[in-house]
Amino acid sequence: MNIIVFVKQVADTEARILIKGDQKALEIENKYNLNFFDEFAVEEAIRIKEAIKDSQVTVCTYGPKRAVEALRTAVAMGADRAVLLDNTGLEADDPLIVAKVLAAFASRDGFDLILCGRQAIDDENANIGPMAAELLGIPHVSAVVNLDLADGKVVKVESEVEGGKEVIEITLPALLTAQKGLNTPRVPLITGVMKAMKAVIPTVDPASLGVSEEETEPKASRVMTLSYEPPQQRPPVRIIDGETPMDKVRNLVKALKEESKVL
Numbered sequence: 001m002n003i004i005v006f007v008k009q010v011a012d013t014e015a016r017i018l019i020k021g022d023q024k025a026l027e028i029e030n031k032y033n034l035n036f037f038d039e040f041a042v043e044e045a046i047r048i049k050e051a052i053k054d055s056q057v058t059v060c061t062y063g064p065k066r067a068v069e070a071l072r073t074a075v076a077m078g079a080d081r082a083v084l085l086d087n088t089g090l091e092a093d094d095p096l097i098v099a100k101v102l103a104a105f106a107s108r109d110g111f112d113l114i115l116c117g118r119q120a121i122d123d124e125n126a127n128i129g130p131m132a133a134e135l136l137g138i139p140h141v142s143a144v145v146n147l148d149l150a151d152g153k154v155v156k157v158e159s160e161v162e163g164g165k166e167v168i169e170i171t172l173p174a175l176l177t178a179q180k181g182l183n184t185p186r187v188p189l190i191t192g193v194m195k196a197m198k199a200v201i202p203t204v205d206p207a208s209l210g211v212s213e214e215e216t217e218p219k220a221s222r223v224m225t226l227s228y229e230p231p232q233q234r235p236p237v238r239i240i241d242g243e244t245p246m247d248k249v250r251n252l253v254k255a256l257k258e259e260s261k262v263l
Contacts, residue, residue, distance in 0.1 A: 001055040001152055003045045004109060005079070006102050006116035006129065007038040009063055009070035013121070023227040034070040037117025039077075039185040040178035044147060045115050046078040047183065052152055056080045058109060062087050062101045068201050076188035076196035083109075084203045087216075093123070094221040099131035101216065104209035106136060113155070114175040118143050126177075133175035140175040141168055145182050 011017065012031035020027055034042075042059065049055040059074040060083040061067050071082035085105060091097045106114055114133070119126035126142070133140035145165065146158035156169045160179055188196070206216055214220060240255070242248035257263045 001048070001052050001112045002110055003048060003055060003057045004106050004111045004114045005038070005041050005045050005057065005059045005074065006114065006132070007042065007059055007061050007070055007074060008035045008117075008120045008122075009033070009061060009067040010035045010120055010122045019228045019230060023229070024225050026228060032066065032069065034073045035117050035120050035122075037119060037121070037178055037180070038070075039117075040180065040182045041115040041117050042074045042077050042079060043183045043185040044178060045113075046186075048113070048149055049078070049080075052149070058083065060085060060102070060105055060109075062098050062206070063092070064088055065203070071201050072196040072199065073188070075199050075201075076192040077186055078188075078192060082199065082201045084201055085206055085209075086203050087206070090206065090213075090216040091218045091221045093225070094223045095123075095125050095127040096131055097216055097221060099128045099135060101206045101209065101211050102128065103132040103135040104206070104211050105204070106132070108209055112152075112172050113149075114138075114173070116175070116177050118177045118179045129175055129177040136173075136175070138173050138175055139170045140177070141170065142177045143179040144176045145179050147176065147182065 009032050011028050012033050015031040016029040018027040045057045049057050057079045058081050059071055059079045061071060062085040063070075064087060065084070068084050071084060075082050083105070085101055116129045130140050130142060141157050141159050143160040144157045145160055148156040152172070154169060154171050155174060155176070156167065157176060158165050158167050207213055240248045240252045242251050253263065
């Protein structure tokens with residue numbers, strides 16, 4: 001079974017992020033990790049490989065050259081091979097363009113199953129997986145929290161929906177996006193880390209996949225960043241005074257009525 005996992009390198013949640021003067025770009029501290037939800041996808045792919053003989057896990061990302069480190073993390077976890085689809089000088093934010101490149105790679109490489117995270121924690125658009133599936137003409141299920149691949153041809157999945165969970169059975173090939181709860185991603189062993197450090201990760205030009213430069217250049221994007229705005233500052237915390245708990249309650253109710261006007 002050939003399994004492809006789409007991943008993304010994202011800024012560390014503790015990285016310092018500043019808005020540049022023109023408010024159309026960000027200055028991000030050089031701290032990056034494998035996307036949180038993609039870890040579940042990589043882990044599930046490795047578990048399937050361990051359960052089904054002659055399986056291969058390929059991890060790929062559409063990103064800059066530094067994204068090779070996210071691929072090495074996946075190799076350290078147990079992926080067999082990794083491929084960087086270099087987006088240097090190309091559009092990187094339009095989800096449809098990203099989906100086109102990833103779908104073109106999957107089509108060329110061949111697959112039985114595609115896994116990816118439910119969403120990236122930086123832009124959180126949650127569209128690329130389903131878009132790639134539509135471009136490939138295969139079924140997809142999002143936010144998968146349980147997966148049963150018994151015979152290698154049909155997969156039974158449980159996904160989160162509003163107010164509950166839904167159980168779906170689909171025939172491969174298919175694309176699934178992983179949700180938190182699907183599994184517990186493993187911590188790479190030192191042997192896996194050493195393997196990842198030595199791994200040769202090829203870089204592929206999207207144009208070689210049949211996606212023309214006109215389709216991937218920045219001016220082809222239908223997404224326009226108008227401006228970045230910082231989140232509103234939280235008002236300062238106010239401590240309600242009072243000699244007794246009842247005094248504090250009275251003072252709180254008074255403040256809510258007279259100052260906040262919410263009562």
